[in-house]
Amino acid sequence: MAILLLMLGLSGFIYYLDITIRDAFDGRKFAIPARVYGRALEVYSGVKLTPAQFLEELQSIGYHENPEPNEAATYRHTLSGFEFTTRDFVFWDGMQAAQRVRIEFSDDRVSLLQDRGNGDRDLPLLRTEPPIIGGIYPGHNEDRALLKLDQVPKLLIDALISIEDRKYYSHWGIDPRGIARALYKTVSGQRIEGGSTLTQQLVKNFFLTSERTLTRKATEVLMALLLEMHYDKDEILETYLNEIFLGQDASRAIHGFGLASHFYFDRPLDRLELHEIATLVGMVKGPAVYDPRKKPELTLKRRNIVLQEMVRLGAITQAQFVSARQMPLGVVRRAPTGTSPYPAFLQLVHRQLQRDYREEDLRSEGLRIFTTLDPRTQHYAEQALAQRLAQIEKSRKIPANTLEGAVVVSSTEQGEILALVGGREARYAGYNRAIDAQRQIGSLAKPVVFLTALENPDRFTLLTPLDDSPLVWRERGAADWKPQNYDHKFHGNVPLHTALAHSYNVSTARLGIELGVDRILDKLPKFGIERRPPPFASSLLGAFELSPIEVTQLYQTFADGGFRTPLRAIREIVTAGGKPLQRYPLNVEPVASPAPVYLLTAALQGVVREGTAQALVNWLPAELAVAGKTGTTDDLRDSWFAGYTGNRVAVVWVGRDDNKPSGLTGASGAMTVWGEMMKNIQPEPLHPVVPENVELVNVDPATGLRYEEECQTAMLMPFIKDTAPKETSDCASASGSSQKDAEPKTVNTETMPAIKKETEKKSWLRRLFE
Amino acid sequence: MTNLPRLLFISALLMMIAGCASVTRQPAEQSPAPGDMSQESGENILAEPEPRPAISENRAIVALLDKARHDTEAGKREAAGASLERALRIEPRNPWLWHELAQLRLSQGQYERAIAFAHKSNSFASRESSLQALNWQLIGKARVAQGNPSGAEQAYKRAEELQQ
Numbered sequence: 001m002a003i004l005l006l007m008l009g010l011s012g013f014i015y016y017l018d019i020t021i022r023d024a025f026d027g028r029k030f031a032i033p034a035r036v037y038g039r040a041l042e043v044y045s046g047v048k049l050t051p052a053q054f055l056e057e058l059q060s061i062g063y064h065e066n067p068e069p070n071e072a073a074t075y076r077h078t079l080s081g082f083e084f085t086t087r088d089f090v091f092w093d094g095m096q097a098a099q100r101v102r103i104e105f106s107d108d109r110v111s112l113l114q115d116r117g118n119g120d121r122d123l124p125l126l127r128t129e130p131p132i133i134g135g136i137y138p139g140h141n142e143d144r145a146l147l148k149l150d151q152v153p154k155l156l157i158d159a160l161i162s163i164e165d166r167k168y169y170s171h172w173g174i175d176p177r178g179i180a181r182a183l184y185k186t187v188s189g190q191r192i193e194g195g196s197t198l199t200q201q202l203v204k205n206f207f208l209t210s211e212r213t214l215t216r217k218a219t220e221v222l223m224a225l226l227l228e229m230h231y232d233k234d235e236i237l238e239t240y241l242n243e244i245f246l247g248q249d250a251s252r253a254i255h256g257f258g259l260a261s262h263f264y265f266d267r268p269l270d271r272l273e274l275h276e277i278a279t280l281v282g283m284v285k286g287p288a289v290y291d292p293r294k295k296p297e298l299t300l301k302r303r304n305i306v307l308q309e310m311v312r313l314g315a316i317t318q319a320q321f322v323s324a325r326q327m328p329l330g331v332v333r334r335a336p337t338g339t340s341p342y343p344a345f346l347q348l349v350h351r352q353l354q355r356d357y358r359e360e361d362l363r364s365e366g367l368r369i370f371t372t373l374d375p376r377t378q379h380y381a382e383q384a385l386a387q388r389l390a391q392i393e394k395s396r397k398i399p400a401n402t403l404e405g406a407v408v409v410s411s412t413e414q415g416e417i418l419a420l421v422g423g424r425e426a427r428y429a430g431y432n433r434a435i436d437a438q439r440q441i442g443s444l445a446k447p448v449v450f451l452t453a454l455e456n457p458d459r460f461t462l463l464t465p466l467d468d469s470p471l472v473w474r475e476r477g478a479a480d481w482k483p484q485n486y487d488h489k490f491h492g493n494v495p496l497h498t499a500l501a502h503s504y505n506v507s508t509a510r511l512g513i514e515l516g517v518d519r520i521l522d523k524l525p526k527f528g529i530e531r532r533p534p535p536f537a538s539s540l541l542g543a544f545e546l547s548p549i550e551v552t553q554l555y556q557t558f559a560d561g562g563f564r565t566p567l568r569a570i571r572e573i574v575t576a577g578g579k580p581l582q583r584y585p586l587n588v589e590p591v592a593s594p595a596p597v598y599l600l601t602a603a604l605q606g607v608v609r610e611g612t613a614q615a616l617v618n619w620l621p622a623e624l625a626v627a628g629k630t631g632t633t634d635d636l637r638d639s640w641f642a643g644y645t646g647n648r649v650a651v652v653w654v655g656r657d658d659n660k661p662s663g664l665t666g667a668s669g670a671m672t673v674w675g676e677m678m679k680n681i682q683p684e685p686l687h688p689v690v691p692e693n694v695e696l697v698n699v700d701p702a703t704g705l706r707y708e709e710e711c712q713t714a715m716l717m718p719f720i721k722d723t724a725p726k727e728t729s730d731c732a733s734a735s736g737s738s739q740k741d742a743e744p745k746t747v748n749t750e751t752m753p754a755i756k757k758e759t760e761k762k763s764w765l766r767r768l769f770e
Numbered sequence: 771m772t773n774l775p776r777l778l779f780i781s782a783l784l785m786m787i788a789g790c791a792s793v794t795r796q797p798a799e800q801s802p803a804p805g806d807m808s809q810e811s812g813e814n815i816l817a818e819p820e821p822r823p824a825i826s827e828n829r830a831i832v833a834l835l836d837k838a839r840h841d842t843e844a845g846k847r848e849a850a851g852a853s854l855e856r857a858l859r860i861e862p863r864n865p866w867l868w869h870e871l872a873q874l875r876l877s878q879g880q881y882e883r884a885i886a887f888a889h890k891s892n893s894f895a896s897r898e899s900s901l902q903a904l905n906w907q908l909i910g911k912a913r914v915a916q917g918n919p920s921g922a923e924q925a926y927k928r929a930e931e932l933q934q
Contacts, residue, residue, distance in 0.1 A: 042860060044830035093841070093849040124833035127856075413862035414855070561893055563886075572852065583848050586855050586871075590889050647862065689863070689894055 014222060021223045022230060024206040025239060033146060034367040036340070036349055037130035039374050039418075039571075040091070043103065043110060044125045048682075050108045051081060053376065058084060060131045060375060062270060072098050080104045083116060089129045092370060092572035092580050101126060133373055134340025136350060136362045147258040147269065149238040155274060156257060157237070158315035159281040163306045165198040166313070168237070173199040173228035174221050182217070199224040201284075202240045246280065247287045254287075264292060266332040274320055275327040278306040292331040300329055343429035344422030345373050348549075348569050351435075356582070366576030371569055372416035377681055381407040381419040381650075382426040384677035389424050389654065392672070396663060403662060405654040405673060406433035408552040409681070412647050414586055415556055415565035420549070431657065438545040439638045439653060443503045443666070444631035445542035447558060447600055448527070449512040450500050452520050454596035457720035462497040462599055463704040468507035478536045483509045486632070486665075495704065497603045497717075501611030503630065505541055512540035526591040528553040528564055542631065551642050552651045558600060558627070559644035561688060562592035594691040595720045601627045601688055602718050604643075612667055613641070619675025625686045628674070630666030637661050639669030646684030650674060690718070697724040705729035825866040831857050838870065847878055865895035872908055881912040888912075903932040 041057050043049065058075050063084060066074035075084035081104035088098050101123065104112040113123045135146075161168050167175065175197050196204065203223045227236060245253060246260040254263050260280055261269040272280075282302035283290045292299040304325055311321040340346045349371055353362055361367070389403045407421040422432035431437075453460040468491040473481040483505045485491070491504060499507040512520055517537050524532070533544030546554075549567065557564045565588050573582045604627035607613050612630045620626060628643025639654040639662060654669035655662045662669065690696065698714040700707040704725060707714040711731035717724075825835060834857040841850040854871045861867060872887035888905040895901045910925035 042830070042856065044828065044860070046828065047830075047860075093837075093846075093852050122829075125830035411859070411862070414859060416859075563890055563893070571855075580848070583852065585848075585851055586858070587883060588886050588890050590886060594893055689896055691893075692896055 014226070017219065017223055018226050021203065021206070021226055025227060025231065034136040034353075034362045034365070034369055035132060036134045036136070036346060036369045036371055038133045039372055039416075040130040040370075041128045042125065043113060043128065045110055045113050045122070047110050048108060049105070049110055051105045054082065054103065054105075056376075057128060057131075058082070061129050062268065070100060078102070078104070080106065081112070086126075087129055090368075090574065090578040091127070092574055092583065095578070096127065099123075099126070130370065131375060133342050133371070133375070134346040136346075136353070146242050146256070147238075149234055149241070151270065152238075152241055152257065153270060153272070153277060155316070156241075156269070156272075156277045156281065158313075159278055159306055159310055160198070160241075160284070162309045162313045162315055163281055164201070164284060165196075168198050169233055171197060171199075173197060173224035179221065196220075197224065198240050199227055199236055202236065202243060203227065205240075205243050205245055244284060245287060246283055247291065264331045273324075273327075274316065275303065275307070275324040276330060278310070278324065279303045279329060279331070282306045292329050293333075296329055296331075303329070341427055342373060342378060342420075344426065344432045344434055345371070345378070345417070345420045345569065347422070347429070347432050348417070348420055348435055352570055367581070368574045368576070369570060370572040370574070372411075372414075372418060372571060373420075373569070374418040377409050378419040378421070380677050380680040381409055381421045384673050384680070385421050385652070386424045386426070388673045388676050392654075392664070392669060398663060402656060403654060403664075403669075404433060404657050405652065405670070406437060406548045407650065407652050407673065407677065408434050408548050409648060409650040409677075410552055410556060410567055412556070412559045412644060412649055413565070415560075415567045416571075417549075417552075417567055417569045418648075420569075433653065434548045436547065437653065438547055439640075439655060439659075440542060440544065440633040441546050441551060441640060442542040442631040442633040442638060443505075444551055444554075444629055444640050444642050445540065445544075446500060446503065446508050447604065447629060448523055448554075449508055449515070449520055449540050450496065450603060451558075451592065451596055451600045452515050452523060453496065453511055454599045454720075455593065457596070457723045460496060461719055461723050462495065462603055462717055463699065463725070464496045465493040465704075466496055466499045466504075466507040466511055468492060468494050468499065468504050468510075471506050471510050473509070473513060473537050475537060478538070481509075481537055483538075483541060495701075497606050498611075500603045500629075501606040501609075503607075503612050509537060509540055513537055524554075526564065527557045528566065542633070548651050548653045551640070551653075552649055555642045555644060555651065556649050557591060558597060558604070559649045560588070561691075562590060562594050562597040563588040564591045565589075595694050598688055598691050598694055599718055599720070601686070604629060605686070608643070613643075613671055615667055616671055616675050619672070619679045623685055624678075624683070626678075627686055628671075630671055632665040632667075635661045636663050636665060639664040639671075640666050641670035641674045643674060644686065645678065646686045648678070648681065648683040650678065652677075693721045694718050695721055695724060699725060700729050703729050707731070825870075826857075826861055826864055828861065831861055831864070831867070834860075835867075835870070838874075842874065842877075847874060850874055863894045865891045865893075865898060865901055868894065869901060869905060869908070872905065876908060876912055879915070881916045884912045885909050899932045903929040906932065 043054075061073070063073045063075050065076060067076055068074075069076045069084050072085055072087040075082050081102070083100075083102050085100045086096075086098050089096050100116040102112070102114040102116050102120070103110060103126075113126060114120050115123050165171075165175075178196070200220050203220050242256040242258065244257070245255055246257070247254040247263060249263065254260055257280055258269050260283075261267060261272055261276075264280065265272060265276055279292060279299060282299065282305065283292070285302065289295065290299045290302045307316070307321050307324050310316045311318060316324075349369065350362075353369070357367075385405045385407050389405055390400075392398065393400050393403055404423055405421075406423065407419065408417065409419040410417050420434045422434045422436075423430060453464075454462075468485070470490055471483060473483075475481075485505050486503065490506060491502075494502075494504060494507055496511075498504075499511075517535060517540060521533055521535065521539060529546065529550055531546075533539040536543070553567050556567065565586070568584050568586075570584050572580065572584070575581050605625055607630070608616050608626045608628050609622070613626075613628050616626060616628070624645055626643050626645055628641060631638065631640030631642070637655055637659055640652070642651045644650070652670040652673045654664060654673065664670075696716050696718050698707045698709050698711075699705065699717050700711065701713060701715045706725050706728040708728070708731060826832060834853045838850040838853040838857075841847070841853060851871070851874055854867060854874065858864070858867050858871070868887050868891035872884045872891060875881075875887060876884035885908075888908045892902050892905045895905070906925045906929035910922040910929065913919075913922035913925055
């Protein structure tokens with residue numbers, strides 16, 4: 001009876017163990033994190049692309065050089081380009097089969113794109129596989145980069161089996177001799193140790209505990225046997241490779257060889273070399289003891305033991321052994337936090353996904369997420385921010401690493417976020433200033449005031465004089481407001497475009513009050529700014545907070561001719577099985593009339609040409625005709641620049657996290673980052689289409705009257721139809737301070753914009769619009 | 771290579787036919803009553819279509835348009851949308867591509883979006899009055915389907931003016 005009971009109890013226990021271990025195993029095996037991809041490169045004849053950029057792209061998606069590049073993901077150099085073979089890849093719109101391709105370049109453009117074989121016919125378009133830029137991983141602070149068995153280098157498996165479990169492919173989950181040895185040592189009073197097969201190690205890893213008792217060991221053995229009954233060797237090995245504990249990064253446990261490869265070598269596993277693989281395999285024995293960062297000598301010794309075993313068992317040749325043994329460890333000094341090189345962008349993607357998906361689905365369903373990130377633009381954005389901030393600190397004797405910053409770059413017509421930098425240490429996840437920093441935007445708000453004015457063409461043109469004399473404004477709920485200009489002077493009457501170019505506060509405030517504070521602030525939701533600033537006149541000058549990404553959304557509408565295009569980071573989502581799941585399509589909404597927006601853009605081009613952002617010419621040629629606005633807040637706390645070219649909108653913020661004064665204006669801080677970045681991005685020049693109801697008229701900037709084109713100081717200025725000045729002044733008046741009684745009113749020449757007298761007759765605007 | 775211009779022309783023509791078909795069909799399905807009347811005036815305008823200029827010189831764009839067309843025929847409208855967006859990333863200021871996207875949204879019954887894309891197309895079509903006319907016709911159809919006959923009438927009038 002007792003025996004029966006015991007057996008019943010035992011089988012019950014075994015049944016319990018069986019359920020437990022299968023739960024654990026299936027849970028790990030089938031929890032596939034969402035994979036996040038950057039944009040796929042579109043290549044076609046004529047596209048601007050250098051051979052170096054293309055090579056970088058191929059390498060970023062894991063292509064290898066091969067003299068016979070006919071296998072997937074191989075390439076070789078040719079005289080003027082490359083031959084390569086792509087992989088099969090499932091995009092949102094279906095499977096794209098592997099292609100053998102030839103590409104040639106001339107003058108930094110693609111000059112030829114051919115399908116090799118197949119009669120070498122021309123390819124109209126090639127979409128390369130998108131680079132993986134990160135993943136969304138299963139919980140408990142366990143980070144992993146899951147691998148399929150066939151993605152794991154054979155050398156690694158050989159090394160692992162050589163050193164940890166030579167009989168892996170023949171045993172039943174346990175090694176009876178190992179267990180006998182362990183038992184003997186335990187019974188004879190020595191330590192309980194060793195004898196673990198890979199299967200046992202995996203079991204142990206599921207229920208991580210340092211407890212070493214006989215029952216624990218017995219449970220482990222039983223579970224290992226059960227596991228082997230239910231799953232085949234390859235399944236168990238694959239799970240082992242993804243599961244095994246390989247280190248600790250503060251609160252984050254590093255599980256699996258895929259993640260360990262990033263953590264220690266900052267490279268994917270398939271790009272590791274023999275000696276690096278041996279290092280990782282050596283660490284399995286005890287990642288705390290053989291920590292290559294903390295105990296390099298010990299780790300090196302262990303690595304060489306692994307290599308020794310491999311050569312002894314014939315997994316590598318003597319020559320491979322000798323050369324690998326001579327290599328240094330090669331571990332990167334500081335581990336990247338997480339598997340994504342773009343943590344800030346990934347955070348944005350994750351937040352957008354959380355609105356539409358359950359967190360657990362994101363972490364376990366193996367969704368494939370196609371995003372808008374352009375690695376090249378991202379690289380230039382990160383580089384410009386890091387370099388400029390370091391240079392600014394050095395040249396201005398600001399203590400090192402006190403300045404911070406953020407950058408957002410989007411495409412004008414699509415609203416796709418191409419780059420997002422959350423801080424100067426872009427590789428390390430942390431405070432994401434691009435989406436979370438709420439900072440006063442200062443003068444970046446002014447274009448909204450000016451646009452509102454220009455939407456009343458019978459009252460305002462770019463030449464309309466504004467009153468920049470002292471102003472005191474009283475309103476209920478706020479202290480008396482006496483706006484000051486940055487130069488602490490008042491400028492009398494100034495033409496509207498000049499007030500914006502030089503960012504005069506007083507005339508802008510007066511203009512905004514005249515138009516109505518509410519009326520202006522009411523516009524913000526149309527431009528995609530959902531939070532409402534305080535209803536005070538000071539909001540007209542940007543005394544309210546926005547994040548860099550919100551400012552990008554605001555300027556997007558100006559750049560896009562009055563169409564609001566919601567910013568997007570995700571294009572499509574596909575299930576693990578390749579089924580299209582969701583698309584985030586392009587949307588546009590006309591929210592402002594094209595003509596006033598066109599005039600505003602012309603005025604913002606004036607900011608760069610002759611106003612507060614003149615120094616941008618040190619980075620970017622005048623021909624680019626950038627439109628932009630500097631922003632500086634009280635006591636120089638925030639330094640902003642928001643601007644756009646023909647195809648890019650970008651916003652930069654620079655300041656301090658503790659909100660103390662940074663000592664920088666928009667022009668001395670953020671604008672220099674913007675210029676440095678755009679210099680490398682090489683965007684298209686800004687030539688907006690002239691709306692039908694806009695005419696370009698030559699005017700004399702001094703008098704605001706029509707001018708003959710021949711007059712040297714003539715300036716081509718856009719006007720909404722029937723609002724251009726009617727009277728014509730003589731060229732001669734340019735030299736004197738001509739005062740005519742005609743409307744529009746003449747303005748004080750002292751405050752005139754510094755228009756350079758060009759020897760050539762064509763004005764900047766004329767050149768622009770031709 | 772010598773076939774290219776012909777190919778472009780034929781594809782443009784095909785697309786136009788396909789475009790007209792989807793434009794005329796959809797609103798009628800959605801809202802038959804007010805649709806019938808205004809639809810006629812729309813068809814009158816379309817009675818003698820001029821051959822369209824090639825949508826783009828860029829073969830990548832032509833290939834993407836082909837793909838979009840095949841996907842539309844196969845009922846994969848969102849895939850067609852994805853291809854049109856790919857084309858727009860390459861030529862963001864090509865008014866014909868925006869017009870194609872407007873047509874696609876119209877055929878999906880997304881009228882507000884169709885109207886927005888038609889306006890967007892017009893913003894780049896200042897020198898192409900025939901395309902502007904097509905866009906205004908499309909706006910007219912969408913407004914009909916939205917139950918806005920007076921707005922539709924205005925749009926059709928704009929289209930007619932532009933045709934003259």
